Amino acid sequence: MNENTVAARIRDQLTDDVPGFVAGVHHAGDQVVVAHGTANVTTGAPMREDTGFLFGSVTKVLTTTLVLQQVERGHLDLDQPVVTYLPEFALATPGAADKILVRHLISHTNGIDADLYFPDARGRDALKTYVEGLGSSCGTLFEPGEQLSYSNGGMIVAGRLLEAVTGLSFPELLERDVYTPVGMRDSATSAERAILRSTAIGHFPDPETGEPRPTTLFTLPDTWGPAGGTPIGTVADLLAFGRTHLAGGVSPDGTRVLSAGSTALMQQVRHDMGTPNVPPMGLGWVRYPFGETTVLAMSGASPGGVAILCVVPEHDFVFTAFGNTPGAIVLHDRILRTLLKDHLGVRIPALLTEPPADDVDLTPYVGTYRSNQLRIDVGAVGGRLEERVTYEPADAAQERIFTQFAGGATAAPPQRYVPVGPGLFAPAGYPAETFDGYLRLLLVSYHDVRDGRARFRNGGGRLTRRT
Secondary structure, three states: OOHHHHHHHHHHHOOOOOOEEEEEEEEOOEEEEEEEEEEEOOOOEEOOOOOEEEOHHHHHHHHHHHHHHHHHOOOOOOOOEHHHOOOOOOOOOOOOHHHOEHHHHHOOOOOEOOOOOOOOOOOOOHHHHHHHHHHHHOOEOOOOOOOOOOOHHHHHHHHHHHHHHHOOOHHHHHHHHHHHHHOOOOOEOOHHHHOOOOEOOOEEEOOOOOOEEEOOOOOOOHHHHHHOOOOEEOHHHHHHHHHHHHOOOEOOOOOEOOOHHHHHHHHOOOEOOOEOOEOOEOOOOEEEEEOOEEEEEEEEEEOOEEEEEEEEHHHOEEEEEEEOOOOHHHHHHHHHHHHHHHHOOOOOOOOOOOOOOOOOOOHHHOEEEEEOOEEEEEEEEOOEEEEEEEEOOOOHHHHHHHHHHOOOOOEOOOEEEEEEEOOEEEEOOOOHHHHOOHHHHHOEEEEEEEOOEEEEEEEOOEEEEEO
16 A cells, blocks of 8 residues: 555545544555544644544444454343343333344344433443333334334443443443454543543534534433443544454454454344445444445444544455544545545446436325434425424433534424435435445435335434334
């Protein structure tokens, strides 16, 4: 790998839209890290190559690794019900929790309707508090294994499950069984630990000036640790973790972290929705098809920032990055596609090959869809779908946490969508090539049409159900 060429390709994509950005690439034994901009606009601290950042949902792959470790040690069975190990696990839908298997938690096929459930608890019993609250606060979206919906709740229950079978807290287990053997020397499990070293914070664009303003919430509550609320580390640490999965579970220093069989199991397809906007799901990993090349990936939003980790086994390639504004996901996508095409020679075909249609019957999709604290009203206007999204907080604490996580914006203007395939819609005004890479998640699909009406809407990999 020509490190200067790779660094130049990354720098060529950088813009002033993101206050601070750091990215790393490992390819065939060589590694390069690029840092740019400001880690905190209040202090003016520069983004450095070793600046820490919140992993966000990238943590889900770490949590899944921990689950597979316990399977190898005989403490968990993927095909056993969660209640076998966690008898107190219950949901507001009677009997639903009893049907959920351990593998459903880490393959996003569990149906737990808890995507915006933010109980505010900290400390050793935070995950216990989360699970206790599910029984009265959260039901289900579908039967386990029936559908695929990105599940924060499933990963958090998996974290509590790990605590139950090991006797350790999730942060203790993460440090002992992932951070240490992988060699993630600069990673932490809390803001209190991270503050001892250089750490970036998130920013949101000011609604009036567009200038970046610092987040008022650094991490989510401890209840969200296994889903990505609290772990913090560096690009070098995530590269080491990605390389461990490239090497069949062996860390860069030769430590066996996970068996080759378990590493391969995480990469295999567990569920496929069969729609372009929702990539097939492994265990922990999302399998993004870029033509004939599969990119194992997970992105992670944090308050005012977004991280990404991508592993391409057939090219011995890892890419990871963090930008400290929500729009950084666009930059991640642009850099990833550039590296795939120009550095690895991967051909990326167009995802949408037909122009938007103007004679589609929109009736099956019109209606109201809901999930936990979220309502989406879908209407038909001028041959297009129009969506209105409403956040409906369960209580003041939920509203406070989610509002801070979203940077104060909890409502969005109506969005129009044009039909681009059977049950598939693209946001109006975007060039078709926008969706060829990671941003295919911006597409919306509708599923399980019965009696002329779709039962589910999928946006960003998340399901809402027709009411």
